[in-house]
Amino acid sequence: MATVPLNLFKNVTLPLSTYDPSISTYTAPFSRAAIILATQIANITHENQTVTVQLSSAAFGTTTFLISGFTVPAYDAANIAMGKIVLTEGDKLLVWSGANKSMHATLSILETINTPA
Secondary structure, rough: OOOOEEEEEEEEEOOOOOOOOOOOOOOOOOOOOEEEEEEEEEEOOOOOOOEEEEEOOOOOEEEEEEEEEEEEEOEEEEEOOOOEEOOOOOOEEEEEEEEOOEEEEEEEEEEOOOOOO
């Protein structure tokens, strides 16, 4: 019988595209809760770029802006989450930039088993 680890640390890295609601940057997996520990956004261009982050709740069917149109200076980076963000099964974090492939995102995530109360 295979055992499932209680806690699983992950890094998710990807170039950001412009807004597309069908593409999530990260989705909390089945039977797990996820804690976003850090959300680092790097601007890899010579111009200022904007980034937007939304949290989509599967349980409540709501979408909330965590930050909208935040400017990251040229060749600079920002940690846009000032605290930890908790996602439950099926919740999505959507991150996009104002210009296609102008920024890269790195999410540091702790996934943990989500048992019913």
